[in-house]
Amino acid sequence: MVVSYGSWRSPIAAEILADNSRFSDLRIDTDGTVYWIESRSNERGRNALVRQLPNGEIEDVLPADTNVRSFVHTYGGAPYMVHEGTVYYVNFTNPKNPNFGQIWIKRPGDEPEQLTHTLGQFYADMAMDLLHNRIISVCEDHRGEGEATNSIVGISLEDGSVASVAEGMDFYSSPRLSSEEGRFLAYITWKHPNMPWDTTTLEVKDAMKIFTANTRVLDSKNESIAEPKWNRQADLLYFISDRSGFWNLYSWDETTVRPICPMEAEFTFPQWNLGESHYDFTEDGRIAAAYTRDGVWNLGIIDALGNMTPLDLPYTEIANVHTYGDYVYFLGGSPTESISVVRVNLKTQKYDVIRKPTSFELDPEYISMPVPITFPTADGEVAHALYFPPRNAEFRAPEHERPPLLVTIHGGPTAAAPCCFSPGVQYWTTRGFGVLAVNYRGSSGYGTAYRKRLNGCWGVADVQDCVYGAKHLADKDIVDRNHMAIRGGSAGGFTALAAVAFYDVFAAAASHFGVSDLEALAKETHKFESHYMDTLIGGSYPDAKDVYEARSPIYHIKKIKNPVIFFQGTEDTIVPPNQSQEMYDALKERGVKTALVLFEGEGHGFRKKSSIIETAEGELYFYSKIFDFDLPGNITPIEIANLYTQKQ
Secondary structure, eight states: OBOOTTOOOOSOOHHHHHTOOEEEEEEEOTTOOEEEEEEEGGGTTEEEEEEEOTTSOEEEOSOTTOOBOOOTTTTOBOOEEEETTEEEEEEOOOTTSTTTTEEEEEOTTSOOEEOOOOTTEEEEEEEEEGGGTEEEEEEEEOSSSSSOEEEEEEEETTTOOEEEEEOSSSEEEEEEESSTTOSEEEEEEEOTTOOTTTOOEEEEEEGGGTTSSOOEEEOOSSOOEEEEEEOTTSSOEEEEEOTTSSOEEEEEOSSOEEEESOOSSBSOOOOSSBTOOOEEEOTTSOEEEEEEETTEEEEEEEOTTSOEEEOOOOOSEEEEEEEETTEEEEEEEETTEEEEEEEEETTTOOEEEEEOSOSOOOOGGGOOOOEEEEEEOGGGOEEEEEEEOOOOTTOBOOTTOOOOEEEEEOSTTTOOOOOSOOHHHHHHHTTTOEEEEEEOTTOSSSOHHHHGGGTTOTTTHHHHHHHHHHHHHHHTTSSOTTSEEEEEETHHHHHHHHHHHHOSOOSEEEEESOOOOHHHHHHHSOGGGTTHHHHHHSSOTTTTHHHHHHHOGGGGGGGOOSOEEEEEETTOSSSOTHHHHHHHHHHHHHTOOEEEEEETTOBSBOOSHHHHHHHHHHHHHHHHHHHTOOOSSOOOOOOOBTTTTOOO
């Protein structure tokens, strides 16, 4: 059927986006039982802990009112640990509840019991220390005045008392004992203004001395170290470092650091969340490792000589790699499959999916496959992106038409666009939109030099790459240059707003909890990112106040002529809601077409089913009015200020 782009009837309703669970924090118990976290929008966005029993049955582990989520570094991660069937977890209850952020224990057959009782102290990334009958954990203490303090602590399994293990640095992560009764403890630490993908240090302490002496340090010099792990024999410490220009794997034997399988590829991802795992050891001494090259992830096996043998798998996104017996488990997605819980038999290389995020399956005739592109950008450089063309088995557009384009920007800003099936992307392509997911300079997956090209240039290089990417497609007559929009969340929202403030290329923009005022962000943001902009902007605030103002869209409202929509949670502690409110008020006052959709109780990213539905339908409705196309079916309108009265 011939129908104009944007008006195609799609099999992906907004409800399908909301019913799509998000998986994280896959772990394996000592008996091989597989655990993972499911974020469920239809349960008010709570994180449920799930496991697969030996008979294949899948069940929830904890009561339905439990939200397994950590608060350390605000972004959290690694909110639980499991050992011989007993689960130790962080219960993310109401922040006003005295149990908020505390560790609980769930033993087989028993009701959960609370272990820690100190409101304002938060935990994550735990390890079992049988030698001292306690848990080793990262701790973030918000009880004092000023900035929170971070440390590694030991938590007694007898009475929940907390004792310091390592302190004095600004941040800690990844405490790893050489075994459950191990002699050595390794961990990562770093100081302001560094982020964990800038410069970190790997430290090792002697556990036999109860962590009070014999500290040995691998002191990094402008390198990012991540994911320390001891091998099964506990005689070698492995870790990932970008000292070669790519995040590669290394080993350490107390005296010498040796590269393992050097490649121009990345073996990890920026450590925004705690507990990342992109490699693990097999029982026969090999290493199962995920790596990404040019934005596409693979899984391979590294032998004792350091040779890599890639596995023949369809997955292009891989994380949370763990091994047990003859199997490797991970969270993986492909161009036709959303991120799922996957198991691979290392002997046969056959794989099966343990858990999918939804029962919904899209007919392959509707699936838009990603097309990797590299295009010229400013300053004679190149940037990268994935293009998803419009596709729908039932519809095609009139021959003379070109599709509208949505340029999507990942958050971070050090993240990368996933090269796998996303209902959120297909929601647009099945309706007749082209989607360009830009991995601008600063994105991960292309080496350290590419990632650091954003240093000092946030709000410049990222914006240029989005503009040049859109114009690249328009110049090739692939998309309609008059119907191009830009959208992003968090840091991506900042890039989207900057693009319409400083360039007249995009006919509309959508900011999802995006930054509009860099000054306000510098004053109000949380500890983890409180000095991040020193690197991104190229100076600290207020010393570089003029640069912060020059790049903040809020100070350039008069330059914005094209419509903008804002989606914002009222409880966002990373990008406070006043950033969106002030931007919306100013645009409305100027007569620009604009809309603001606020979600009560939502934070940085939307977890509730109703919020996800309203966001998807609201943004679609907004574009239909701006690009003037008809919508099939019923979508609840949103209020757009100045829709029929925009000043010129």
